[in-house]
Amino acid sequence: xxxxxxxxxxxxxxxxxxxxxxxxxxxxxxxxxxxxxxxxxxxxxxxxxxxxxxxxxxxxxxxxxxxxxxxxxxxxxxxxxxxxxxxxxxxxxxxxxxxxxxxxxxxxxxxxxxxxxxxxxxxxxxxxxxxxxxxxxxxxxxxxxxxxxxxxxxxxxxxxxxxxxxxxxxxxxxxxxxxxxxxxxxxxxxxxxxxxxxxxxxxxxxxxxxxxxxxxxxxxxxxxxxxxxxxxxxxxxxxxxxxxxxx
Numbered sequence: 001x002x003x004x005x006x007x008x009x010x011x012x013x014x015x016x017x018x019x020x021x022x023x024x025x026x027x028x029x030x031x032x033x034x035x036x037x038x039x040x041x042x043x044x045x046x047x048x049x050x051x052x053x054x055x056x057x058x059x060x061x062x063x064x065x066x067x068x069x070x071x072x073x074x075x076x077x078x079x080x081x082x083x084x085x086x087x088x089x090x091x092x093x094x095x096x097x098x099x100x101x102x103x104x105x106x107x108x109x110x111x112x113x114x115x116x117x118x119x120x121x122x123x124x125x126x127x128x129x130x131x132x133x134x135x136x137x138x139x140x141x142x143x144x145x146x147x148x149x150x151x152x153x154x155x156x157x158x159x160x161x162x163x164x165x166x167x168x169x170x171x172x173x174x175x176x177x178x179x180x181x182x183x184x185x186x187x188x189x190x191x192x193x194x195x196x197x198x199x200x201x202x203x204x205x206x207x208x209x210x211x212x213x214x215x216x217x218x219x220x221x222x223x224x225x226x227x228x229x230x231x232x233x234x235x236x237x238x239x240x241x242x243x244x245x246x247x
Contacts, residue, residue, distance in 0.1 A: 001104045003132055004040040004175050007097050008147060009139035010236060011039040024244055031089035033153035037172055038093020044163055044171030054162050056101060068098040069243055076161050081247055090159050092240050099239035103232040118219040127216050129191050130205060136187045148180045
C-alpha cells in the first residue's frame with residue numbers, strides 16, 4: 001500500500017543498515033539498480049489484465065495464510081533459485097516490498113481504517129490516501145541523488161513470470177522520471193484519480209495544518225504512524241534476510 005517513494009527510501013536504508021550483514025549489503029549494493037527495481041516492481045500493474053493479487057499475493061478481504069513472498073515463490077517455483085546476482089537482488093527487493101505491504105495491511109490498514117469506525121467509510125478511505133501522500137512526499141525528499149541513475153541501470157531479464165520485462169522497464173522509467181533531478185512527482189495525479197480529486201484539491205488539504213489536525217491526526221496520530229512504520233521496516237528487513245538465506 002505505501003507508495004514507490006516510501007519503498008525506495010526503505011531500500012536506501014537497508015543498504016546502509018548495520019543490522020544487515022556486511023556481505024548481504026555488499027551484494028545488494030553491487031546490484032543496486034535491480035534491488036531498487038525490486039522494491040517498487042510489485043506496483044507495476046500497467047495493463048494486461050494484471051490485478052493486485054497477481055503481484056502482491058494476498059487480498060485485503062482474505063486472511064494471510066503465509067508471508068506473501070513465500071506465496072509468490074510457491075506459486076512461481078521457476079523464480080528459485082535466482083539465475084543471477086541481479087535477479088537475486090531484485091527478488092530481495094521484491095520481498096522487502098511485499099513485507100512492507102503485509103505489515104501495513106495487518107497493523108494499519110485493517111485495524112485503523114477498515115475496522116475502526118472513526119468516520120464514515122468513504123471519509124476513512126479518503127484520509128488513508130492523504131496519509132499515504134504525506135508519507136510519499138516526506139520519503140521522496142529523503143531520496144539520495146544516486147537512486148536515479150542506479151534505477152535506470154536495472155535491466156530485467158525474465159525476472160518474474162507475471163510481470164514482463166517491458167512492464168518492468170516502463171515502470172522503472174515512470175518512477176525514474178519522478179526522481180531525476182528536476183523531475184516532478186505524479187503522486188497527486190495518480191491518487192487524485194482514485195478518489196476523484198484534482199491535484200489542486202489534494203494540495204489544499206495537504207497544506208492545511210488545521211484540516212490535518214482536526215480530520216486525520218486525532219484518529220491516526222503521528223505517534224501511531226511512527227510506531228507502525230518502525231515495525232514495518234523491521235519486518236521488511238527480517239523477511240528480506242530470511243529470503244536471502246533461504247534462496
